[in-house]
Amino acid sequence: MASTIVAFELGGREVEVMVKPMTTLQSALRDQLGFTATKEGCRQGGCGSCTVLVNDEPMLSCLLPVEDVAGQRVTTLESLTPTQGLHPLQQAFLDANAFQCGYCTPGMTMLAQALLDHNPAPDRGDITQALTGNICRCTGYGPIVRAIEVAAQAMHAGEEGQPR
Amino acid sequence: MSPDLNVVGNSVGRSDGIGHVTGRTRYTADRSFPGMLHLKMVRSPLHHARIRGIDLSAAERVPGFVRALTARDVPHNCYTILGLIGVEPEEEFVLAEDRVRFKGEAIVAIVAETEAAALEAVSKVQLDLEELPAVFDVEEALEPGAPIVTHWGNNTFMFEGHPCRRVRLGDVEQAFQQADYIVEGVYNTSPIEHAPLETTGCIAVPEANGRYTVYTNTQALYFSLDNTAIILQVPGSQLHFVGGTVGGGFGGKVDVIVEPIATLAAMKTNRPVRYTYSRAEEMQVSSTRSAWRIYVKDGVTRDGHIIARKVTSYADSGAYSRQTPYALTKHAANAAGPYAIPNVAIDAYCVYTNRQPTSAMRGFGVTMASFALEVQMDKIAEKVGADPWTIRFINAYHDGDMKPHRKLVEDATLIETMQAAATRVGHELPDVFRSMTSAPRDAGHDGGRS
Structure with missing residues (x-):
């Protein structure tokens, strides 16, 4: 079948990929654009390691045909990382050692960003509920939950400290 | 990393921490090489069977098919991972020869231009298998008349001539x-199943100097290199294994399963070859x-x-x-x-x-x-x-x-560990156990035996 060109916004810039039908966003990001922070754990929607944001909503990029994001705004961990230093979520994950092998970290971080966009002051129950689709096999959920709590506080304090 | 090495007693950040939180850590499957081929495996659909024939003709006609590898292509096809530390006999086949012994056993490796083409060609390989009785219970396997799994006539590993x-x-x-x-x-x-989030995999890359660089997520880098050298009958110096970044292992990535056949495919095609397990293979085929x-x-x-x-x-x-x-x-x-x-x-x-x-x-x-x-x-x-x-x-x-x-x-700590556990859970121990130590019995501590 013939390929088509799909254009979307990735981390604030326009990108175009030429894809066969049913190519996933995960594949376009990793194999064509070289954005490999988005991981492949299962390629069947079961582990959450490929979570990206589409128009600020968390999506499993392994199940998402790239045609579906045409004209949409896609955010991956690469574009969450500031030019200098770390995003508060990244800093909190680092400080809390909220990873062992690190393979679930990108998906966890993107999901946490989506959670905090919706709910800047989540309680522990909100966080664990949000994380139910993301698997960490090194059993590091405790530090991950704590990191998100810390990041939420840091981001909240940061917002209050800045003139609006 | 503290340049003065003055780290004892201090908390030291992980050297891979920034890479993990920014997504810049490079796991095996994050690498790609120009002209990279993809290897997928034809596996046994039966638990135990004799292989009567393999027909590759339809697979070879799939667009993007590059080549197939069977047992005949593997220089030293029967091996034992622990052979490196003197364990015998050699008993596992890189690719099955006359018999398959478990559902999912590797029979034919297909190398193709894309992963999709490899999967398509795998689906087109025709196997002629004669199903044999299978055994799934340890004690049934030891009964007289049980189907024999090994190639030496009984179903136990022999420890210095003994069945146990x-x-x-x-x-x-x-x-x-x-x-x-x-x-x-x-x-x-x-x-x-360990179910690591990153599935088992490697990429073997031919280099201009005749060596092969193998990027792998093995937990046992030199074990994998040495076994690959034995299986492919090449000097270890021809292989350069790059590892150390493992997306979850837990023991599941110490076997030498993907590297030898991927490296062989790279040798036969003179192109980089990627062989990574699908999630289904990780769950149903890996140890x-x-x-x-x-x-x-x-x-x-x-x-x-x-x-x-x-x-x-x-x-x-x-x-x-x-x-x-x-x-x-x-x-x-x-x-x-x-x-x-x-x-x-x-x-x-x-x-x-x-x-x-x-x-x-x-x-x-x-x-x-x-x-x-x-x-x-x-x-x-x-x-x-x-x-x-x-x-x-x-x-x-x-x-x-x-x-x-x-x-x-030496260095017994059961008693002290139990004492600490009792304290942690608020369990009151009698004095005789509270004062007990793991010290030798003749040192005046009789362990409460008197």
């Missing part, structure tokens, strides 16, 4: 006669923790001292042994538990069945012994009407005690 790893101390049968109680138990555990069946028979005195322990263990190795014989040896050394028991007999069998091969996983061999023995300790406590803490304190081994496999106990 044996440990003997004292005389258990005589001690059972003197015991006030006999306490018996049988304990079964299930296989467990698991062994399933175990453990029989324990204890002779116990009225006051709760264990005077005899007989353990008969069967580990389900699956179709190939991989690291399981090593697990059996560790198991046999630990199957009496951290207890001072004067009469012990242990028979530990590594049994072949037609299940997926099993191998290393976090404390393999020992973890299962601990599960069985600690449930057994609670049963003993119930039988003699004693507190479960008491049973463990009065039987705990001390420094200087002789373990059943003739090693003196």
Whole structure:
């Protein structure tokens, strides 16, 4: 079948990929654009390691045909990382050692960003509920939950400290 | 990294931490190379079968097909992972020859321009298989007339000519006669898949100087390099293995499964070749923790001292042994538990069945012994009407005690660990146990035995 060109916004810039039908966003990001922070754990929607944001909503990029994001705004961990230093979520994950092998970290971080966009002051129950689709096999959920709590506080304090 | 190496007593950040939180850590599958080919495996749909024929003609017509590899292409096709430390015999086939011994066993490797083409060609390979009776239970596998899995005629790994790893101390049968109680138990555990978030995989890249660089997520880099050199019959110096970044292992990535065939494919095609497991392969083909069946028979005195322990263990190795014989040896050394028991007999069998091969996983061999023995300790406590803490304190081994496999106990900490645990959970221990130590018995501490 013939390929088509799909254009979307990735981390604030326009990108175009030429894809066969049913190519996933995960594949376009990793194999064509070289954005490999988005991981492949299962390629069947079961582990959450490929979570990206589409128009600020968390999506499993392994199940998402790239045609579906045409004209949409896609955010991956690469574009969450500031030019200098770390995003508060990244800093909190680092400080809390909220990873062992690190393979679930990108998906966890993107999901946490989506959670905090919706709910800047989540309680522990909100966080664990949000994380139910993301698997960490090194059993590091405790530090991950704590990191998100810390990041939420840091981001909240940061917002209050800045003139609006 | 602290340049003055003054790190003892200080908290040091992980060197890979920034990479993990920014997504810049490069796992194996994050790498790509120009002209990279994809390898996918034709696997046995049956648990046990004779291979009568393989027809590749339809697969070869799939657009993007590059080549197929069968057992004939592998220079040293029959190997044993632990052969590097002297374990014999060679018994696992890189690609199946005349027989498949488990569902999912690799038969034909297909190399193609894209992953989709490789999968398409895999689906087009026609196998002519004659199904054979299969066995899935460790004790059924040892019965006369059971289907034979191995190529040497019985279903046990042979430990220096014996069908099991044996440990003997004292005389258990005589001690059972003197015991006030006999306490018996049988304990079964299930296989467990490590399910690392990153599936097993590697990329083999031919270099201009004739060497091959293999990027792999193995947990055993040099084990993999050496076995690959043996299987491919090339000097180790021709191979350069790059690893160290593993997206979850837990013992599941110590077997040498993907590197040899990917490297062979790179040699045959002179192109980079990627071979990574799908999630289904990781779950259904990769090694698991062994399933175990453990029989324990204890002779116990009225006051709760264990005077005899007989353990008969069967580990389900699956179709190939991989690291399981090593697990059996560790198991046999630990199957009496951290207890001072004067009469012990242990028979530990590594049994072949037609299940997926099993191998290393976090404390393999020992973890299962601990599960069985600690449930057994609670049963003993119930039988003699004693507190479960008491049973463990009065039987705990001390420094200087002789373990059943003739090693003196050193650095024993069971008593101190139990004391700390009791404190943590708010359990009040009697003074005799609170003041007990693991020091040698002749140092004035009798362990509460008097």
